[in-house]
Amino acid sequence: MILSVASGKGGTGKTTVAVNLALSMERKVQILDCDVEEPNVHVLLKPKVTERKPVYIRIPKVNEDLCSHCGECAKFCQFNAILALPTEVIVFPELCHGCGGCKVVCPSNAIVEEDKEVGEVVRGFSDGIEVVYGILKIGEPMPVPVIREVKRYLDKEKDVIIDAPPGTSCPLVHSVYGSDFVILVAESTPFGLHDLRITVDVLRQMKIPFGVVVNFKGVGDEGVYEYCKREDIPIILEIPFSREIAELYSRGIPFVETLEGWKARFRELTKRIEEYI
Amino acid sequence: MKAKQVTVLSGKGGVGKTTLTASLVSLTRSCVVTDCDVDASNLHLLLKPEVIDKKEFYGQKKAKIEASKCIECGLCREACRFDAIRNFEVDPILCEGCGVCAYICPAEAINLEEEVSGYLYTSRTKYGFMCHAQLKPGEENSGKLVNLVRKNAETLAEKNGLNLIINDGPPGIGCPVIASVTGVDLGVVVTEPTLSGIHDLKRALTLLNHFGIKPLVCINKYDLNLKNTERICTFCKANGIEVIGKIKFDPIITQSMVAGKPIVEYSPDNPVSKSIAEIWRRIMKELDLDV
Known part of the structure; x- marks a missing residue:
């Protein structure tokens, strides 16, 4: 079973849910942190690292001796990553998606590709839970190549939990792609509702079943509840607003470890999800 | 200033x-x-905000295969670095709109299509x-x-x-x-x-x-x-x-x-x-x- 934990808005408790869920599951679990811009799963689970692997994308390098300065490469590039001047070709690596198109169109075979490191993937274990997380190099704009590498580690023999990045654009879509179910973590506030709605739009387009976990229950308003009722979206768990949980989180302690009854609740949650799938 | x-x-x-x-x-x-x-x-x-101006935003293009022209040679799938082509169809979620598939297609069956990908607003508050x-x-x-x-x-x-x-x-x-x-x-x-x-x-x-x-x-x-x-x-x-x-x-x-x-x-x-x-x-x- 592949479960993704997502939310449009940041700071709603995705990582908290993902980690506590992983700690509660009975079968073998793998947790993939796809929030490669700000990965936090390892901050809570503190895995013993067994492997670190750099992530590269392939960017073009122009051999000026062979280049005829025809400008075809720059004309072809959809990402404006190449500027062809009359006597020189300039590559902007930050804009390059690594599609290889410039090399394909170059009539003089003047383009070779070289690897550029954009981040790394780290793998480790924490009390039997396999943790894989990606780290986007600071200053690198594109998280998707790192997300893609993290997902290559996906082990279908295990129950897989994917901690997705916030937002509703590309990085989210790539992270949850292929999941059996998405757990949407939302706070019932106007911000939470607004971002939940747009995330629901994406998941409906992707045809992935989903349910909502309401976090910080007790603060805010009824907006998320009314919306879920209207849209026939199941609310699969509620986590109360509690200073105790917030303080535990601030110290990096997953709350199922100290608050009684929560492991059982997360286990029930997985059972309910299995029924939906 | x-x-x-x-x-x-x-x-x-x-x-x-x-x-x-x-x-x-x-x-x-x-x-x-x-x-x-x-x-x-x-x-x-x-x-x-009260919106006073709204403009369409065209971002990323997406490749599209015309089934009637496709000869199912599979060259596009081999060339795509984003694994976006499966069963002679483009998965718009994985496609990054680079255009390599359209370029190499011998049957000219693939086009890059531009779609509105968002809106830009100017407002007064x-x-x-x-x-x-x-x-x-x-x-x-x-x-x-x-x-x-x-x-x-x-x-x-x-x-x-x-x-x-x-x-x-x-x-x-x-x-x-x-x-x-x-x-x-x-x-x-x-x-x-x-x-x-x-x-x-x-x-x-x-x-x-x-x-x-x-x-x-x-x-x-x-x-x-x-x-x-x-x-x-x-x-x-x-x-x-x-x-x-x-x-x-x-x-x-x-x-x-x-x-x-x-x-x-x-x-x-x-x-x-x-x-x-x-x-x-x-x-x-x-x-x-x-x-």
Whole structure:
């Protein structure tokens, strides 16, 4: 079973849910942190690292001796990553998606590709839970190549939990792609509702079943509840607003470890999800 | 005179960027504000903009295979570096619109199609102008739309003789964040005293340093974990970064959000509002602007 934990808005408790869920599951679990811009799963689970692997994308390098300065490469590039001047070709690596198109169109075979490191993937274990997380190099704009590498580690023999990045654009879509179910973590506030709605739009387009976990229950308003009722979206768990949980989180302690009854609740949650799938 | 620019960012989401930005705008009044979170934008829920102009945004193209022309040779699938072609169909979710498949297709069965991927808005609020945008769900957030929002704001500021642009940044450190901070005079990083908050703060500060932008730090919910707050202060001091304010952990912030108002208007006498007013004065001083 592949479960993704997502939310449009940041700071709603995705990582908290993902980690506590992983700690509660009975079968073998793998947790993939796809929030490669700000990965936090390892901050809570503190895995013993067994492997670190750099992530590269392939960017073009122009051999000026062979280049005829025809400008075809720059004309072809959809990402404006190449500027062809009359006597020189300039590559902007930050804009390059690594599609290889410039090399394909170059009539003089003047383009070779070289690897550029954009981040790394780290793998480790924490009390039997396999943790894989990606780290986007600071200053690198594109998280998707790192997300893609993290997902290559996906082990279908295990129950897989994917901690997705916030937002509703590309990085989210790539992270949850292929999941059996998405757990949407939302706070019932106007911000939470607004971002939940747009995330629901994406998941409906992707045809992935989903349910909502309401976090910080007790603060805010009824907006998320009314919306879920209207849209026939199941609310699969509620986590109360509690200073105790917030303080535990601030110290990096997953709350199922100290608050009684929560492991059982997360286990029930997985059972309910299995029924939906 | 060119307007000064400050961007509020955080690395970690949900730490209070938008809460702070809305209050800064409410205190400043004569400024242009942008919401650079074009993906899950929230600032409009507090500032209640009235849209005066809406433009379509064309972002990423997508490849499309015309089934009637396709000879099923499979060359496109081999050439695609994004695994976006399966069973002679393009998966629009995985396609990055590079056009390699269209170029190599011997049957000329593939085209790149342009679609509206979002909208760009210029609005009026009771505080002045607001520039914002909405990316369609699932689209590529390349920073292009953020650049357009910011250009829009710069034009408006110049035209109307306004000397400050406040940018509400998105979470993370990738493309849209880079687009939100390039060329600004100041980055205000909001953090919280949690281990993840500290982890993400460090990455956000490294990003600002990478682009040569001066940072100032605010700690939200500082009393949630005083030891971690102390750690943040020590870290900042050691790195020559000023912590310009600490905000209490108080559900009143959520209440003001439910009321749809910046906290400094919802409850001006609350300690939270007073801390924010202090932060605002420090930012204005840093930018050499009158309060």
